Amino acid sequence: MHPTLPPILVVDDEKNMRLSLQTVLADDGYSVLAADSAEEGLTLMGSEEFFMAITDARMGGMSGYEFLTKARKKCPSLPVLMVTAFATPKLAVEAIQAGAVGYLSKPFAPEELLHAVARCAAQHRLLQENARLRAQSAGACRLEDIIGDCSKIRGVRQLIQTVAPTEARVLILGESGTGKELVAGALHGLSGRSRANYLRINCAAIPETLLESELFGHEKGAFTGALKQKPGRVEEADGGTIFLDEIADMSRPLQAKLLRFLEDGSFTRVGGTRELRVNVRLLAATNRDIVQAIHAGDFREDLFHRLNVVQFRLPPLRERGDDIALLAAHFVRHFSASLNKAARELSFGARQKLLLHGWPGNVRELRNVIERALILETTPIIQPESLPDFHLEGQLHRSPSLPTPGPESLEDLLANFERNLIGGRLEQNQFNLNKTAEHLKITRHALRYRMQRLGLTAVPDADEPRNPAVAKEPAI
Numbered sequence: 001m002h003p004t005l006p007p008i009l010v011v012d013d014e015k016n017m018r019l020s021l022q023t024v025l026a027d028d029g030y031s032v033l034a035a036d037s038a039e040e041g042l043t044l045m046g047s048e049e050f051f052m053a054i055t056d057a058r059m060g061g062m063s064g065y066e067f068l069t070k071a072r073k074k075c076p077s078l079p080v081l082m083v084t085a086f087a088t089p090k091l092a093v094e095a096i097q098a099g100a101v102g103y104l105s106k107p108f109a110p111e112e113l114l115h116a117v118a119r120c121a122a123q124h125r126l127l128q129e130n131a132r133l134r135a136q137s138a139g140a141c142r143l144e145d146i147i148g149d150c151s152k153i154r155g156v157r158q159l160i161q162t163v164a165p166t167e168a169r170v171l172i173l174g175e176s177g178t179g180k181e182l183v184a185g186a187l188h189g190l191s192g193r194s195r196a197n198y199l200r201i202n203c204a205a206i207p208e209t210l211l212e213s214e215l216f217g218h219e220k221g222a223f224t225g226a227l228k229q230k231p232g233r234v235e236e237a238d239g240g241t242i243f244l245d246e247i248a249d250m251s252r253p254l255q256a257k258l259l260r261f262l263e264d265g266s267f268t269r270v271g272g273t274r275e276l277r278v279n280v281r282l283l284a285a286t287n288r289d290i291v292q293a294i295h296a297g298d299f300r301e302d303l304f305h306r307l308n309v310v311q312f313r314l315p316p317l318r319e320r321g322d323d324i325a326l327l328a329a330h331f332v333r334h335f336s337a338s339l340n341k342a343a344r345e346l347s348f349g350a351r352q353k354l355l356l357h358g359w360p361g362n363v364r365e366l367r368n369v370i371e372r373a374l375i376l377e378t379t380p381i382i383q384p385e386s387l388p389d390f391h392l393e394g395q396l397h398r399s400p401s402l403p404t405p406g407p408e409s410l411e412d413l414l415a416n417f418e419r420n421l422i423g424g425r426l427e428q429n430q431f432n433l434n435k436t437a438e439h440l441k442i443t444r445h446a447l448r449y450r451m452q453r454l455g456l457t458a459v460p461d462a463d464e465p466r467n468p469a470v471a472k473e474p475a476i
Contacts, residue, residue: 004125004128005030005031005051005121005124005125006031006048006049006050006051006124007030007031007032007033007048007050007051008025008030008031008032008033008050008051008052008053008054008117009033009034009035009041009044009045009048009050009052009053009054010022010025010032010033010034010035010053010054010055011034011035011037011038011040011041011053011054011055011056011059011064011067012034012036012054012055012056012059012083013036013037013056013059013060013061014056015036017056017106018034018036021034021054021113022034024110024113024114025113025114025117028114028117030117030121033048033050037059037060037061037062038055038059038061038062038063038064038066038067038070039061039062041053041055041067041071042067042070042071042074045071045074045075045078046074046227046228047220047227047228048228048229049228049229050075050078051078051079051120051121051124052078052079052080052081052101052117052120052121052124053071053078053079053080053081054080054081054083054113054117055067055068055080055081055082055083056082056083056084057082057083057084057086057091057095058084058085058086064082064084065094065095065098067080068080068082068095068098068099068100069098069099072098072099077127079101079120079123080099080100080101081100081101081102081103081104081116081117081120082095082100082102082103082104083103083104083105083106083108084103084104084105084106085105085106091103101116101119101120102116102119104116141181141182141184141185141186141188141189142186142189143157143160143161143186143189143190145182145185145186146160146179146182146183146186147323147326147327147330148320148323148326148327149322149323149326150315150319150320150321150322150323152315152319152320153315153320153323156183156312156314159310159312160183160186160187160190161190163187163310164186164187164188164189164190164191165190165191165192166191167281168309168310169262169281169282169283169284169306169307169308169309169310170184170187170283170284170307170309170310170311170312171284171285171286171290171304171307171308171309171310171311171312172184172283172284172285172286172311172312172314173285173286173287173290173311173312173313173314174285174287174312174313174314174315174316175287175314175316175362176287176361176362176364177317177361177362177363177364177365178287178314178315178316178317178362178363179314179362179363180245180285180287180312180314181200181243181245181285183285183312183314184200184241184243184245184283184285185198185243187241187283188240188241188243188281188283191241191281193239193240193241193281196237196239196240196241197236197237197238197239197240197241198237198240198241198242198243199233199236199237199240199241199242199243200242200243200245201214201215201233201242201243201244201245202245202246203244203245203246203247203249203250204245204246204249205246208251208254211250211251211254212254212257212270213226213230213232213270214232214233215232215233215234215254215258216232216234216257216261216267216268216269216270217229217230217231217232217234217235217269217270218230218232218269218270218271218272219269219270219271219272220271221271222269222270222271222272223270223271226270226271229269231269232267232269234261234267234278234280235276235278237278237280238278238279238280239278239279239280240280240281241280241281241282241283242280242281242282242283243282243283243284243285244282244283244284244285245284245285245286246285246286246287246288247284247285247286247307248286248288248290248293248298248299249286249288252297252298252299252300255299255300255303256300258303259300259302259303259306262282262303262306262307264277265277265278265279265280282307284307290304316359316362317359317362317363317365317366318358318359318420318423319416319420321416324354324355324359324366325346325351325354325355327363327366328346328351328354328366328370329345329346331366331367331370331371332344332345332346332370332374332382335370335371335374336374339371339374339375341374341375341377342379342380343373343374343377343379343380343381343382344380344381345380345381345382346381346382347381347382347383347384349383349384350373350382350383350384350386350387352384353384353387353390353431354366354369354387355423355455356422356423356426356427356431357390357423357427358420358423358424358427369387369388372386372387372388373386373387389430389431390427415454418450418454419454421440422436422440422447422450422451422454425439425440433447433448
């Protein structure tokens with residue numbers, strides 16, 4: 001038997017020939033669907049999946065050559081084998097030129113047919129393996145790709161190394177742009193499932209009516225437009241890992257079905273009655289406040305407990321201190337190579353401007369800012385002028401809040417809070433020190449003192465002359 005292969009389509013208007021081909025192929029373990037005309041064969045191609053087709057050359061109505069041409073347009077990757085009792089070298093050449101993978105003359109030995117079919121089966125399996133490897137590499141991520149040296153990121157990397165080899169479900173929490181996909185990819189890459197498929201679904205990007213079909217698949221005729229059976233992503237990920245991003249945006253009815261799936265890996269396709277079962281490790285993530293979503297009735301508490309075997313809480317970039325400069329330097333190296341730009345460093349002023357920003361978009365925003373700077377910069381060192389003024393972004397800045405408790409001392413926590421507060425006010429006032437001091441209800445001298453104590457250097461603004469010494473500071 002060949003359980004991993006779709007059926008073979010046999011098209012022949014002679015009943016005895018159809019039955020003969022079906023018998024030979026079925027005896028060798030292949031599944032076969034037969035059509036008594038080219039028109040019926042094309043209709044079947046629209047509703048079923050085949051790994052190859054075998055067609056007679058001369059039939060009543062549409063000929064095998066016309067069928068071959070239309071089949072190639074409908075499904076360019078489908079191999080078609082031509083058979084005929086009127087074989088000539090000229091017709092063989094025409095068939096091959098039209099796209100046939102082979103040409104058999106009747107009568108032919110069963111071994112000839114099975115050899116041609118085996119070649120097509122091997123090609124189909126190779127294409128499947130290539131697709132599997134592409135799916136695997138698409139989410140591939142090394143632990144080294146998670147860049148940062150602050151204590152929270154070091155803790156995240158350590159937890160990944162501990163949890164990845166297990167089968168534990170993982171819930172990843174964090175604001176948008178903090179790197180939840182990187183964590184999920186690293187968990188898969190370091191697991192025993194790393195050689196199997198890794199599939200990702202963004203629950204917020206797929207309409208609610210289609211998400212169940214995308215996840216669990218559907219049967220032919222399950223809904224309008226379901227012209228053929230479609231396996232779900234959980235079936236594609238069998239033996240591997242599936243990552244559900246923005247899971248808090250999933251509807252409650254689908255959450256109930258996911259809860260059942262998490263119990264033993266069983267599910268039913270949309271419109272189906274047969275229970276299927278797979279072996280999949282599930283990782284989930286959301287940027288929403290999960291507790292608030294539960295209290296609001298948007299997320300099931302029992303599903304939360306089922307997913308929350310191991311929890312990752314990714315810190316926002318504004319709480320990561322010098323990691324901002326570390327990540328910026330990484331993106332500078334990356335984009336200077338891909339954009340073929342001469343700039344390889346950040347000036348001291350540019351570095352300080354980045355440190356003062358609140359980064360409501362987190363690492364994703366920083367990546368975009370550095371790419372923009374590399375595009376605009378014409379010197380070997382990125383200057384503050386090539387960075388955005390962050391006026392619009394500053395309006396998105398979240399109100400400063402106390403970071404989640406961690407190993408930091410009280411002094412460190414207060415310093416981070418003060419740094420975020422002053423940085424946010426500076427952004428809102430376009431780095432004007434006088435306006436910022438007025439809003440904070442302190443003197444300009446006190447503001448400068450606090451900035452110096454926190455390691456923040458003022459970017460020259462319109463209310464004071466530019467200090468030429470700033471350009472002489474060391475670059476990173």
